[in-house]
Amino acid sequence: MLNGSNTTTPNGGSDELNVSFEFFPPKTEKMEETLWQSVRRLEPLSPHFISVTYGAGGSTRERTHATVARILKETALKPAAHLTCVGATREEVDAVIKDYWNLGVRHIVALRGDPPDGGGTPYAPHPGGYANGAELAAGIRRIADFEISVAAYPERHPDSPDFAADIDMLKAKVDAGATRAITQFFFDNDLYFRYLDRVRAAGIDIPITPGFIPILNFRQVAKFARACGTHMPSRIASQYDGLEDDPETRKLVAATIAAEQASDLAAQGVTDFHFFTLNRADLVYAICHLLGLRPKAPAQEEVSQ
Numbered sequence: 001m002l003n004g005s006n007t008t009t010p011n012g013g014s015d016e017l018n019v020s021f022e023f024f025p026p027k028t029e030k031m032e033e034t035l036w037q038s039v040r041r042l043e044p045l046s047p048h049f050i051s052v053t054y055g056a057g058g059s060t061r062e063r064t065h066a067t068v069a070r071i072l073k074e075t076a077l078k079p080a081a082h083l084t085c086v087g088a089t090r091e092e093v094d095a096v097i098k099d100y101w102n103l104g105v106r107h108i109v110a111l112r113g114d115p116p117d118g119g120g121t122p123y124a125p126h127p128g129g130y131a132n133g134a135e136l137a138a139g140i141r142r143i144a145d146f147e148i149s150v151a152a153y154p155e156r157h158p159d160s161p162d163f164a165a166d167i168d169m170l171k172a173k174v175d176a177g178a179t180r181a182i183t184q185f186f187f188d189n190d191l192y193f194r195y196l197d198r199v200r201a202a203g204i205d206i207p208i209t210p211g212f213i214p215i216l217n218f219r220q221v222a223k224f225a226r227a228c229g230t231h232m233p234s235r236i237a238s239q240y241d242g243l244e245d246d247p248e249t250r251k252l253v254a255a256t257i258a259a260e261q262a263s264d265l266a267a268q269g270v271t272d273f274h275f276f277t278l279n280r281a282d283l284v285y286a287i288c289h290l291l292g293l294r295p296k297a298p299a300q301e302e303v304s305q
Contacts, residue, residue: 017273020272022052022053024279026067035279038280039071039077045288049080053082054081068081072103080107083110085111085113085126089126101146109148109149111136112136137173140177148180154194170199178206183210189261192210211276212261216283222237236257273288
């Protein structure tokens with residue numbers, strides 16, 4: 001849970017800055033090296049937690065488990081393991097939940113998950129499986145006292161017919177035991193605050209942490225945005241025109257855009273940020289620095305007189 005305080009902020013946190021970072025399990029030795037360089041780079045910022053994603057249909061189940069286990073063993077960080085409903089029975093998912101508890105994990109990010117055949121195809125629950133994020137959250141809560149994060153959608157989930165249905169699903173997740181929601185990434189901060197108004201009007205009072213994705217690779221992020229129904233403002237797209245073969249300038253543009261968005265959220269009282277790092281640390285570290293977050297100095301031993 002977030003640190004308590006008498007000073008509340010728009011996303012339900014306190015006046016203390018809290019960040020969390022999302023990583024995906026590596027597929028190759030090179031990707032594993034990059035992942036752990038990123039983890040070590042961001043570790044001194046003392047994130048509230050770091051989450052590790054879970055592939056469609058459990059395709060990264062073993063790698064997710066191995067990554068989470070290594071985080072527990074080799075760092076002081078608190079891992080949150082992603083878990084989806086896709087491609088597994090309730091019994092199989094329950095077994096994974098129990099394995100995580102026995103491993104020492106106390107936080108799960110509970111998601112319905114994407115269709116195994118990719119975006120644009122209809123989602124169908126696995127026979128005998130959990131149907132959605134609310135059912136999964138309830139199943140986790142029945143097994144053990146996990147902290148449970150769920151997804152929220154400022155521009156509504158692509159499968160939701162309207163905002164009312166989308167908010168109803170979030171409320172069902174909260175009623176099932178969710179303790180925090182993390183939003184899909186967005187680029188217009190007004191969308192987040194309008195969504196927050198809808199959520200609070202529906203009586204949902206858990207923290208709604210904004211998800212944040214730095215645009216290091218414009219084509220990749222634009223593809224992600226199209227798949228999840230996130231609006232990419234033309235002003236952002238135009239800032240990447242002509243930079244396809246200019247990675248250094250792209251980094252500067254990405255830093256500028258990210259810093260402006262994060263600073264605006266912070267100026268309006270947001271104190272909790274969840275970063276989709278794409279296993280890259282430098283830009284995320286810079287944004288956190290601009291927000292005022294500093295590495296915690298190691299405790300110094302007393303010098304004998």
